[in-house]
Amino acid sequence: MGPDLGQSVYSSYLLFEEAWSTSTADRLTTQRTALRADPRTTQLLHALSSVKGVARCRSYRYLLQPTASQRAALERLLCRQCELYNAALEERRGAWKWEGRSVNYVDHCRTLTDLRGVRPDILENGVAVCRGTLKRLDRAFGAFYQRSRNGKTPGFPRFKSVRRWDSVQWEDSGGWHLNLEQSRLRLLGVGEVKMRLHRSLRGTPKAMTVSREGRRWWVSVRCTDVPAKDLCHTGRDVGIDLGICAVVSTSDGDVVSEGRYGQRARNRLAEAQQSLSRKQRGSQHRDRAVERVARAHRKIRNQRKDLAHKLSRSLVNDYDLIVHEDLKIVNMVRRPKRVRTGDGTSVRRGAAAKAGLNRSIHDAG
Secondary structure: OOOOHHHHHHHHHHHHHHHOOOOOOOHHHHHHHHHHHHHHHHHHHHHHHOOOOOOOOEEEEEEEOOOOHHHHHHHHHHHHHHHHHHHHHHHHHHHHHHHOOOOOOEEEEEHHHHHHHHHHOOOOOOOOHHHHHHHHHHHHHHHHHHHHHHOOOOOOOOOHHHHHEEEEEOOOOOOOOOOOOEEEEEEEOHHHEEEEEOOOOOOEEEEEEEEEEOOEEEEEEEEEEEOOOOOOOOOOOEEEEEEOOOOOOEEOOOOEOOOOOEEEEEEEEHHHHHHHHHHOOOOHHHHHHHHHHHHHHHHHHHHHHHHHHHHHHHHHHOOOOEOOOOOOOHOOOOOOOEOOOOOOEEEOHHHHHHHHHHHHHHHHO
């Protein structure tokens, strides 16, 4: 993309920014028309559509319905991959601390061959899932180095607990197979697991992730070369405003006041958390209380996601151009800085009231 094209992007952005900031409907319509008629906009769209070599990717998520034996096999798979992750992390830390040597992803993959004779149970589900675990550790170190370069809080990769290790991934097509006709997923070392194929899968499956959420198991299949689906041209534009009382307000006068699911479930969630605090650690009663709290949080999350997907789908179907605010949610929910006085006390800056506002912002999704 050359400097002239980049300047056209900035000019087109200024045109639309001016159109959105005005409060007069005629002025807004005029600027929209000017933006569409601008030849630089046409040049930009043509340049973006002429990019070659970029494959369309999409993920499809399905619910798994394993049997009791398959569920136990999946649990063992999670435990072994968590052990592999921690062992690889310890190897990296020890090699750098005692030998000053750096260990990367390729070095770890070479040790998998020798691991077969020492710990054959680790490779019971195939090498592909082990490579996915090692790649996960490599991405964690890559993000650590990136944060260090950007001056952010680094956050060195930590060891994982078995209770918090809830997913395994296959970076290639080895070790698993999809049978779409019979709605089955065949996993090496687990067997053929029934899956709820609620929608068709398009494209070529390339990678997969199996995750556990409470007592449910999900599979996410990543596909490439997904055919694009053209939408009908409506010739309509809209600007949307995101809020707290009203989740979305459009420039056409439509207001969506649904949501606030966290506020609705506040009492039920508080009761579940209070019950959890009274349970003894390590007991089965505490495990059931933990699941109850997690189930309440999952329900709120699913409600928010359902509303967001339905609303976005409706907007995409009805409008060709959608403009929204560039909100910095992280900055909006930041606590006010503490100001110290000469006698060591702090100045009251409304942190308690801000906490309620932050809760409402998060609840809006």
